[in-house]
Amino acid sequence: MVRTEDLFESLPDDAKLTETNELGLLYHEEERFDKSLEQFWTGLKRSRELGYREWESIALGNIGMVYQSWGKYERAIKFYNQSLLLSKEIGFLKGESTAYNYLGKVYDTWGQIEQALKYYELSLRISDNTRDLPNKRTVMMNVVLCYEKLGDYLQCERILGEVIKIDEVMGHPNLASDRAYLERLKAKVE
Secondary structure (H helix, E strand, O other): OOOHHHHHHOOOHHHHHHHHHHHHHHHHHOOOHHHHHHHHHHHHHHHHHHOOHHHHHHHHHHHHHHHHHOOOHHHHHHHHHHHHHHHHHHOOHHHHHHHHHHHHHHHHHOOOHHHHHHHHHHHHHHHHHHOOHHHHHHHHHHHHHHHHHHOOHHHHHHHHHHHHHHHHHHOOOOHHHHHHHHHHHHHHHO
């Protein structure tokens, strides 16, 4: 009988890091933050041992995400900034864009909407340059939520219209709910 641990150890290094990261994301989604953090720390250690700098950046960002979920925002910012600096150092644009988005979310949570929007704008520029539609969509939804908090429903409507176009191109599962959200926003404008 083959044990799961044996199967894992037989995977190539990239696949191990992917599996570790995916498991961490699954635990995070299940709100099992202690297990999630354990996986991301394991991924960080392995990526450093192997010299896989992009994976190191991803792990740092994901560790920050767990701390943010726990409400430990200062600690989350520390890891997001480490991820951002490393991403810039190695030219890992996806990591840089993700770190800016994460930083924006912290400032949004703190009610510092203008600062959040600055980080989101930096993330969007990179997403546009790299044609990263999934990330662009995520960040644009965060921007919509910020403008809604500011009461700028026209801006929300405009940006959400762009999100819906991306949804259509991607076949995104939230297309119907995004259209319904747009209708609610239009009602606020009228």
